[in-house]
Amino acid sequence: MRKYVIALLIAVLIFGRLDSIRELTDLAVVKAFGIDLTEDGKYHISAIVIDTSDKENSESGIIYESTGDSVHDAARNIVGISPKKLYLAHMETLIISEEIAKDKMENVLDFFIRDNEGSNAFYLFIANGNKSSEIIDTINQEKIDMVSFLKASEKYRGNANLKNLNEIIKTIFKEGIEVCVNSISVKDDKVLINNMAYFKDWQMKDYLSQEESVLYNVLTNEVNNIIMSVGSEDNLAVLEIVDSKSKISIDKQQNNKINIKIDVNGNLSETSKNIQIKSTNDLEEIQKSFESKINSDVIEFCNKIKNEYNTDILGIGNLLYRKKNTLYTEENYLQKLSIDVETNVNISNQGGINKKW
Amino acid sequence: MVEKESNEIYSFSIGCIFLSSFLAMFLGLGSYIMFNLSKNDTYIAVLVGSVLLFGIFYIFNYIFTHNEEENLIALNKKIFNKKFAFILNIILFIAFFVISCIIIFNISNFLNIEYLADSTVNFFKVLIFIPIIYICSKSLPVIIKANQIFAIISVIFVAIDLIGLYPKFDFINLEPVLNTSIPKLMHSILMYVLFGIVAFCMILVTSRSRVKDKDNISSKLFKMIVFSNIIQFIIIIATILVLGEDFIGIFRFPEYIALKQFSLFNILERVENILALHFYFNSFSLLTFLYYYMIKILPNIKIKKYYPFLISIAIYIVTSIVFKEGISFYEIVNKNIIYVILAGILVPILLVFLRMKKIDKKLKIND
Numbered sequence A: 001m002r003k004y005v006i007a008l009l010i011a012v013l014i015f016g017r018l019d020s021i022r023e024l025t026d027l028a029v030v031k032a033f034g035i036d037l038t039e040d041g042k043y044h045i046s047a048i049v050i051d052t053s054d055k056e057n058s059e060s061g062i063i064y065e066s067t068g069d070s071v072h073d074a075a076r077n078i079v080g081i082s083p084k085k086l087y088l089a090h091m092e093t094l095i096i097s098e099e100i101a102k103d104k105m106e107n108v109l110d111f112f113i114r115d116n117e118g119s120n121a122f123y124l125f126i127a128n129g130n131k132s133s134e135i136i137d138t139i140n141q142e143k144i145d146m147v148s149f150l151k152a153s154e155k156y157r158g159n160a161n162l163k164n165l166n167e168i169i170k171t172i173f174k175e176g177i178e179v180c181v182n183s184i185s186v187k188d189d190k191v192l193i194n195n196m197a198y199f200k201d202w203q204m205k206d207y208l209s210q211e212e213s214v215l216y217n218v219l220t221n222e223v224n225n226i227i228m229s230v231g232s233e234d235n236l237a238v239l240e241i242v243d244s245k246s247k248i249s250i251d252k253q254q255n256n257k258i259n260i261k262i263d264v265n266g267n268l269s270e271t272s273k274n275i276q277i278k279s280t281n282d283l284e285e286i287q288k289s290f291e292s293k294i295n296s297d298v299i300e301f302c303n304k305i306k307n308e309y310n311t312d313i314l315g316i317g318n319l320l321y322r323k324k325n326t327l328y329t330e331e332n333y334l335q336k337l338s339i340d341v342e343t344n345v346n347i348s349n350q351g352g353i354n355k356k357w
Numbered sequence B: 001m002v003e004k005e006s007n008e009i010y011s012f013s014i015g016c017i018f019l020s021s022f023l024a025m026f027l028g029l030g031s032y033i034m035f036n037l038s039k040n041d042t043y044i045a046v047l048v049g050s051v052l053l054f055g056i057f058y059i060f061n062y063i064f065t066h067n068e069e070e071n072l073i074a075l076n077k078k079i080f081n082k083k084f085a086f087i088l089n090i091i092l093f094i095a096f097f098v099i100s101c102i103i104i105f106n107i108s109n110f111l112n113i114e115y116l117a118d119s120t121v122n123f124f125k126v127l128i129f130i131p132i133i134y135i136c137s138k139s140l141p142v143i144i145k146a147n148q149i150f151a152i153i154s155v156i157f158v159a160i161d162l163i164g165l166y167p168k169f170d171f172i173n174l175e176p177v178l179n180t181s182i183p184k185l186m187h188s189i190l191m192y193v194l195f196g197i198v199a200f201c202m203i204l205v206t207s208r209s210r211v212k213d214k215d216n217i218s219s220k221l222f223k224m225i226v227f228s229n230i231i232q233f234i235i236i237i238a239t240i241l242v243l244g245e246d247f248i249g250i251f252r253f254p255e256y257i258a259l260k261q262f263s264l265f266n267i268l269e270r271v272e273n274i275l276a277l278h279f280y281f282n283s284f285s286l287l288t289f290l291y292y293y294m295i296k297i298l299p300n301i302k303i304k305k306y307y308p309f310l311i312s313i314a315i316y317i318v319t320s321i322v323f324k325e326g327i328s329f330y331e332i333v334n335k336n337i338i339y340v341i342l343a344g345i346l347v348p349i350l351l352v353f354l355r356m357k358k359i360d361k362k363l364k365i366n367d
Helices: A002-015 A071-080 A098-114 A132-142 A146-157 A165-173 A210-219 A280-309 A316-322 B011-024 B026-066 B072-079 B082-114 B121-136 B140-168 B182-203 B217-243 B254-259 B277-297 B302-322 B326-366
Strands: A027-037 A043-050 A061-068 A085-087 A093-097 A123-127 A180-187 A190-200 A203-207 A226-230 A237-250 A257-271 A338-349
Touching: A027 A061, A027 A071, A027 A098, A027 A132, A043 A071, A043 A132, A061 A071, A061 A132, A071 A085, A071 A098, A093 A098, A093 A132, A098 A123, A098 A165, A098 A190, A098 A203, A123 A132, A123 A146, A123 A165, A132 A180, A132 A190, A146 A190, A190 A210, A210 A237, A210 A257, A210 A280, A226 A280, A237 A280, A237 A316, A257 A280, A280 A338, B011 B026, B011 B140, B011 B182, B011 B217, B011 B277, B026 B082, B026 B182, B026 B217, B026 B254, B026 B277, B026 B326, B072 B082, B072 B277, B072 B326, B082 B121, B082 B277, B082 B302, B082 B326, B121 B140, B121 B277, B121 B302, B140 B217, B140 B254, B140 B277, B182 B277, B182 B326, B217 B254, B277 B302
Parallel strands: A027 A085, A027 A093, A093 A123, A123 A180, A257 A338
Antiparallel strands: A027 A043, A043 A061, A180 A190, A190 A203, A226 A237, A237 A257
């Protein structure tokens, strides 16, 4: 029996080959990847490849650019410039141009969904007002760690979230929910993480405003550490939200009514001279003013989603679908819904100060 | 100290045969068919199917415990006349051969898609044949022990999968509950039961008479069958909870795609290729038993020792001709596997069961 097994092993060597085998030294490990559309409809890619030869400066990379009829074709054409094939499994950032986001998003993402090497755990950005290649170039020049940059933006500004491509694709495939994607731009040679771009049926429509991006992330439980203020000048109070939870549900009595409940826990981080907190009544009053501000902002945002954007980025349709609500099957179901918002703000920390001045 | 004999078979090992064969029938095959039928309601199909399988266990357990012969093939020769036993064994041979072809192509396709995309499927087939041909030259107790090791590894891997995937569970993915039409759900349940029947058939590769710890063997086996169904339920529900209703149907190997999101305390990530090895181990175990059956059915002649080699060549040729690639494979399998299992395994097993009952009844009357 042994000789037959040996014969088979020889057959493996003769008839089959491990064609996928690649040595680490043959790989061009990609850190960031940008895709643009050329005027003649071709894909132009730019990739930051980790420069393994520069050991002292591990953050620097080499930029390769090429053009092709498809993303894969363009990636393969890199071999004409570099002896190594692009390896996307360790990619951190994917930037796609607005043109692609508006028209060819489905085609481009298909390449990444099919790729068996990567886990699609990288972050997707829309190039807001710039070409992807320009942004890729600035990221490389400024040696920006995009993951840390995005995490800081998500944590302290709330206008971006940490949904990776895998989670974005999952959302796109879900019934009754549209996706919002982070955007990025370059201004004065500085990279900026901008407001989120909203989509409908795989197509980017426009960008949310800064406040709307934050509200979107709060309502979808993607961020919980942001700053908000009420009043102005001498009546200003600033709240640093440290924890927020929102829940969207269908009203038990009325099946066309959506209840949004937001629980916010925060610290008072700044007050102007007219804001005096000497008793629980003062604190409750401030809490109420924050609650009414959040309520009115959310209502305004929801009305805009319903009437202006006409895209279900909050996933209300998904909720209706999951609960087998027949309203979901109707056309323009968003317009037929009434939305009620209830917010509870709890200021747990006033900075340890009893203001007496 | 007296050394244990190497040819001993224990009841736990028999349970392990069911476990690994059962799990092998699902990766990219049973689960893919079921997910496409019942989507996120597949876990309900698994629950109902499990209950039905517990009932069907009675038939297989009866044959297993009342069989005084070496295995199912020898039993057929004993209880039926020569001609009928020959026909029945040929039907079983065809069914086992077809299932072997399906499993070989499925696991080769899996390795091709997810591991080495630039290599050919045929290359993987040969790689799988090598250990199978080798192990077929060993005795049944050795094969069963090897399977036992693989079954234990599988359970450990599933437990690790569960820990690493738990943070990715989204229980909203179970909604909407019972959104699948009843015929599709019934079809899904039927598929689950049929794949279970193939696994049940594998335990008849031996009989109670060859097992060392015969006492309470039925209850021990039943416990292992319940355990196997729990493991399968965990795999199915974990895949649903990670991927969700809409994402689950687009991938050829959804369990593997779910594993891509494995993260153990944010330290151990991207280990799906190692964790998915148990899919290969289970398929290997099932294939060794299918080969064993086929070898036993073929005539006991001079070239007997070449049978594993010849069967492998036949499988290689048939799979190369019939299954061109993944999509055609799935279409063919989805349409025909019901008939293969029903006509090729369930009907012969029922005939054996009824015949044994009849003989038993006669013996009781004579007593």
